[in-house]
Amino acid sequence: MATRYIGLIYVLGVQAEEQRCVRSENHGASSTLCHLLNCYIGMATVLPVLYSFVKNLMGAFNQAEFDKEVARDFDTQEIASATARYEKEAETLLKDKAEVKKVIGYIDLTTLAGDDTRGRVVALVDRALNPIPEDSSVTCGAVCVYPQRVADAVKHLAEKKKSLSVASVAAGFPSGQYHLQSKILEVQLTVADGANEIDIVISRAAALEDDWKTVYNEVAALKGACGNAHMKTILATGELKTLANVYKASWASILAGSDFIKTSTGKESTNATLEVAYVMCSAIKRWYELTGKQVGFKPAGGIKTPKEALAYVALVKDILGDSWLTPKLFRIGASSLLDNCLKAL
Numbered sequence: 547m548a549t550r551y552i553g554l555i556y557v558l559g560v561q562a563e564e565q566r567c568v569r570s571e572n573h574g575a576s577s578t579l580c581h582l583l584n585c586y587i588g589m590a591t592v593l594p595v596l597y598s599f600v601k602n603l604m605g606a607f608n609q610a611e612f613d614k615e616v617a618r619d620f621d622t623q624e625i626a627s628a629t630a631r632y633e634k635e636a637e638t639l640l641k642d643k644a645e646v647k648k649v650i651g652y653i654d655l656t657t658l659a660g661d662d663t664r665g666r667v668v669a670l671v672d673r674a675l676n677p678i679p680e681d682s683s684v685t686c687g688a689v690c691v692y693p694q695r696v697a698d699a700v701k702h703l704a705e706k707k708k709s710l711s712v713a714s715v716a717a718g719f720p721s722g723q724y725h726l727q728s729k730i731l732e733v734q735l736t737v738a739d740g741a742n743e744i745d746i747v748i749s750r751a752a753a754l755e756d757d758w759k760t761v762y763n764e765v766a767a768l769k770g771a772c773g774n775a776h777m778k779t780i781l782a783t784g785e786l787k788t789l790a791n792v793y794k795a796s797w798a799s800i801l802a803g804s805d806f807i808k809t810s811t812g813k814e815s816t817n818a819t820l821e822v823a824y825v826m827c828s829a830i831k832r833w834y835e836l837t838g839k840q841v842g843f844k845p846a847g848g849i850k851t852p853k854e855a856l857a858y859v860a861l862v863k864d865i866l867g868d869s870w871l872t873p874k875l876f877r878i879g880a881s882s883l884l885d886n887c888l889k890a891l
Contacts, residue, residue: 607762607801615832616794620825625789629820629857632864636856646890647684648871649855650677652878653887654713654844656690658812667691667698675708677884678891686884687873688713688743693736700740713743713778717768720782720811722747726764733771744768745778747811748795750785758798765802778806778844778877781826784816792822796829806842812879817847820857827865840870846879852890855883 639645655674657666667689674686688711689699699712716733718724733744746768752760769777779799783792799807807826810817823845830841843866845858855878862870870876 607759607798609759612758612762612794612797612801616790616797618793620789620793620828622789625821625824628824628864629861632820632857632860633853635860636853639856639859640853640890643891645856645859646852646887647678647681649852649859649878650684650884650887651687651873652855652859652876653677653686653884654688654690654846654877654879655686655884656812656879656881657695658690658692658715662692662695664695664698667695668702671699671702671710673884675706675710678888685710687711687877690714690743690745690879693732693739693741696736696739696741711743712741713745714741715745715747715780715811716741717744717746719745719747719780720813722749722782723751726767729764730767730771733768737771737773737775741775743776743778744772745780745808747780747782748799750782753786753791753795758794761795762798762802765799765804769803776805777803778808778842779804780808780811780846782811782814783809783819783822783826784814789821789825792825793829796826797833800829800833800841804841806844806875806877808844808846808879810845810847810879812847814847818845818849818858820861823858823861824865827862831865834866840875842875842877843870844877844879849878849880850882850886852883852887855880855887 653674655670655677657670659666670689670691674689676682676684677686678684690713691699693714693716696712696714703710703712714736716736717729718732722729729746733746736744746765748761749764752758752764765779779802781792781795781799783795786792786795796807807830809819809822809826823843827843830843833839833841843862849855849858858878859871859876862876
């Protein structure tokens with residue numbers, strides 16, 4: 547087992563070095579300079595994988611134990627009954643403006659557009675810091691931007707001498723169809739720019755091929771690359787086909803060290819649903835029962851109204867309990883939800 551992991555680390559480093567050498571030589575760089583740069587960049591890329599290997603060695607992926615843990619059936623009628631109940635509870639919660647204000651505090655205020663600029667990010671940060679103009683005590687949970695825009699958010703917060711979590715999507719978002727070494731490097735660069743939360747994506751290809759070991763290994767490697775930054779792992783549930791796969795993806799991601807599991811990138815045809823949230827929170831609950839460790843939950847994509855958001859609040863409270871209803875353990879990924887919450891107030 548250890549030999550296979552060390553071999554993987556070596557291969558990643560060699561492949562990254564060879565590719566960089568080719569690029570450098572094509573641009574006229576000397577061989578000596580190329581190898582000097584590779585010593586630095588190659589180690590920066592590979593060390594988190596090594597760290598993750600050492601950290602997870604005693605608890606490395608065990609296929610038999612994994613299969614045993616995820617061998618459970620979900621009663622679709624039971625889930626449908628529960629989700630209908632959460633939607634009804636949301637109607638009651640919506641009448642309480644204090645509950646709507648709490649929703650604003652869970653929001654990862656997001657912009658993920660190709661035409662995002664520094665000005666747009668600055669405006670996003672300002673709005674997240676004071677989403678309710680007449681109530682300065684309320685802030686959003688975080689802002690979420692592309693890696694290229696992280697430094698803009700961090701710099702603006704420093705200039706204002708304000709504190710707010712800065713999240714960024716990374717690791718080949720949204721498709722995940724990138725080489726692992728490039729995913730690792732993207733995470734490292736994003737953390738270096740000041741992001742303290744990283745939203746990664748799993749390999750849906752591996753998941754759909756029932757290769758949960760690869761899903762686990764990649765998530766563990768990316769967790770190592772995050773350093774002290776919290777990692778939210780996006781399952782892209784709309785592409786996983788079955789609730790059984792949603793549970794398996796949740797479990798593999800939690801085993802690999804995810805601080806949060808998140809439903810969607812917001813780019814799939816089907817994003818967050820109460821059904822997949824039920825399954826994901828069931829995995830979080832099971833992990834807590836076994837280890838006493840709390841993993842966060844983030845529904846994202848398509849949640850536009852406070853009523854929709856409050857249905858997720860009701861679900862989390864029912865399955866996980868009140869202690870999860872804090873921005874440290876519960877977030878909602880959204881771009882238009884804030885506007886509609888303000889209208890409800």
